[in-house]
Amino acid sequence: MTDLLSGNAVIGQSGGPTAVINQSLVGTVEGLRTAPRAGQFVKKILGMRHGVRGLTKSDLVDLTQTQQDKLERIAATPSAALGSTRDKPDAEYCQRILDACRKNDIRYFFYIGGNDSSDTCRIVQEIAAQSNYDMRCFHIPKTVDNDLRENDHCPGYPSAARFVAMAFMADALDNAALPGIKVNVVMGRHAGFLTAAAALARQSPRSTNVGVTADRTHPHERESPQLIYLPEVPFDIDRFIIDVESVYSKIGRCQIALSEGIKNKDGKEIGPTLMKHVQRDAHGNVQLSGSGALGDALADLIREKLTPAGGKPPRVRADTFGYIQRCWPDASPIDSREARAAGGHAAKLALSGGGQRSGSITIKRTGSGSKGQPYASDFGCVALAAVAAKTRTMPSEFIGPDANVASAFIDYAAPLVGQLPHFERL
Amino acid sequence: MTDLLSGNAVIGQSGGPTAVINQSLVGTVEGLRTAPRAGQFVKKILGMRHGVRGLTKSDLVDLTQTQQDKLERIAATPSAALGSTRDKPDAEYCQRILDACRKNDIRYFFYIGGNDSSDTCRIVQEIAAQSNYDMRCFHIPKTVDNDLRENDHCPGYPSAARFVAMAFMADALDNAALPGIKVNVVMGRHAGFLTAAAALARQSPRSTNVGVTADRTHPHERESPQLIYLPEVPFDIDRFIIDVESVYSKIGRCQIALSEGIKNKDGKEIGPTLMKHVQRDAHGNVQLSGSGALGDALADLIREKLTPAGGKPPRVRADTFGYIQRCWPDASPIDSREARAAGGHAAKLALSGGGQRSGSITIKRTGSGSKGQPYASDFGCVALAAVAAKTRTMPSEFIGPDANVASAFIDYAAPLVGQLPHFERL
Secondary structure: OOOOOOEEEEEEEOOOOOOOHHHHHHHHHHHHHHOOOHHHHEEEEEEEOOHHHHHHOOOEEEOOOOOHHHHHHHHOOOOOOOOOOOOOOOHHHHHHHHHHHHHOOEEEEEEEEOHHHHHHHHHHHHHHHHOOOOOEEEEEEOOOOOOOOOOOOOOOHHHHHHHHHHHHHHHHHHHHHOOOEEEEEEOOOOOOHHHHHHHHHOOOOOOOOOOOOOOOOOOOOOOOOOEEEOOOOOOOHHHHHHHHHHHHHHHOOEEEEEEOOOEOOOOOEHHHHHOOOOOEOOOOOEOOOOOOHHHHHHHHHHHHHHOOOOOOOOOEEEEEOOOHHHHOOOOOHHHHHHHHHHHHHHHHHHOOOOOOOOEEEEEEEEEEOOOOOOEEEEEEEEOHHHHOOOOOOOOHHHEEOOOEEOHHHHHHHHHHHOOOOOOOOO | OOOOOOEEEEEEEOOOOOOOHHHHHHHHHHHHHHOOOHHHHEEEEEEEOOHHHHHHOOOEEEOOOOOHHHHHHHHOOOOOOOOOOOOOOOHHHHHHHHHHHHHOOEEEEEEEEOHHHHHHHHHHHHHHHHOOOOOEEEEEEOOOOOOOOOOOOOOOHHHHHHHHHHHHHHHHHHHHHOOOEEEEEEOOOOOOHHHHHHHHHOOOOOOOOOOOOOOOOOOOOOOOOOEEEOOOOOOOHHHHHHHHHHHHHHHOOEEEEEEOOOEOOOOOEHHHHHOOOOOEOOOOOEOOOOOOHHHHHHHHHHHHHHOOOOOOOOOEEEEEOOOHHHHOOOOOHHHHHHHHHHHHHHHHHHOOOOOOOOEEEEEEEEEEOOOOOOEEEEEEEEOHHHHOOOOOOOOHHHEEOOOEEOHHHHHHHHHHHOOOOOOOOO
């Protein structure tokens, strides 16, 4: 029990913000304060402004004395209170991070983020080890994409999935009132978990809130969204038009959930082929979010293909949910609780003598939350390399036939998002 | 008291749906059931499927016996439960409406909608009078645009304004975490009330939730949105770029609220001049909603103009809030209550012997809700022609300098949207 390090702790937030990433920040702070012998070893608790970018400039916030009521308000605030970064450090950058850690006597390094962030954490940990600088490095999972390996699900996903389900429910009623073809574009470049959450919006048209559970995987055509397109399933434009026409000709309307990351059979993203202006981010990826171009291009195409000769074009609209889907201030209660606990678990492990010196926190589901079993989860910790820079996509058992989702996905996602409203119809 | 008519009542919903239009439907049904002597005169309470379009086909729902618990669930459901329509009937169409009323023995006609709907109501009432067909016609206000004359505000607006304020609050935190230039396009072709609601998102960066009220009209540059563009203020593209550059160069980010209906100094809409594809609706208007084209075009322009010679372009993103802003299932409590009561008031007037035989229900504010005075409102009724096909835009006292909003607007709008979350910053 003598291997605990004496020094400062630093916490950073990285990547796209979420509705609950501040819960993880606060959970880590609380964990560092309350762990046995914490006061003996952890001198200061510091926050990086805009992740490792701030750290390298010693742009740090001292959280050691932040009062609990303020922490509670921070935890309930969406987005990253410390600021975030998209920097993806190379070895030289990581060396500068290590230099900053030395300079600031940092012995406990916590990084809350997705797969790029876990990779940063991994490189920092390796460089520190090579330099014989004793530092414990923990990655705390966060991503609305839900694409981290080794996790049942990732903090941030349940809340974003909740937003998507609610938006599809409300929009379906709008589209039923003024019928037309509606394309809704959802975030998620490689993984379709967030787009698939649209299926949670399905309610049987005649169901009431008394004891009737709709089958949300093989929807009656009147259940919206009628069509779901995931990045894991090759997207064929001709097939898409046939699907839309089939639903529209039968019921006079069609609501479509479409991932921004849909790809053709060769794995090439559809967005850039249809979009007139292409914008690339720092990683060289074409920017898909923050633009309505993909939805608009598909709406134009539907309009063109479905206008009868000499007839009136159908009413076609496209909405791209954009950034509000990741920070909407109505977090899933389970998500808030787990994000907080994930931070606390990292702090506890970091301060447990003889325990894991570095790693990535994982969430495991211990109670399914479906078929009568209560939902329960627990935390684990895996080697950073097991998560770093790796991507998980929707497993095949979550994907149903006909560009749809399978019942296994509903069983998986429904317990995470919290209670959804029940809407009544006449 | 002998002038009450014996026959059926019909209720329709028209135009863009809102989060509370079903409250007005249910309020009308309840009013028709509970008014003194209602049972004596009102035989059936019918609902039009998709407004007057359904009425002309006698596509009606019998609501006479609908149970209260079901009505309560309908009231809490966003969008138009009866279905809506964009049909704008001419005299011949209105004649068919009257024929349907005769056929179905309708003596009480209620139409929930915006200015087009009040005009339908007016024409139907006039044709009925000319034909010596005794029928009472009431228009019940509804519009997220808030553009009906004679009203302090319109049911539907407070809830949509609440969504816009919340979205700007959450998005501002996102844009602070990963700084850039963010354009958010808000609904409202002619009236800027909904776009102006973005100003409700402003919080002083250092304010806490204990007794500090931010000045949300002359924001510190760090308060988002920094820039607001209303359709009432001529939009100058060069000035816009200067505004954005000024904020961005000082604080490294800029959040912009922009109405889809912004117009140049000649009153010509900016959207269609920038958009590559133009889609017109049934009224010949260019379709602005259901497309991200305006925001994308402005984002492209900002990127082009603000990229330093040989340098990296700034991070620019555009989101178009789209249809979810009008039906988001988190209605303002005041809005829900008033929408319900507006329907009830119409029913009460229709069944008050000797009272107003036809008219448009109006909302009057009797308590400001600001500067320590509690909020209160009451209902009135004006001639249909006073509201029909007329549009109200933001009064000049609501519009501040520098493409901004004035404190009078904040005093006006803040009481309507209900409590907003308080977000904490580090």
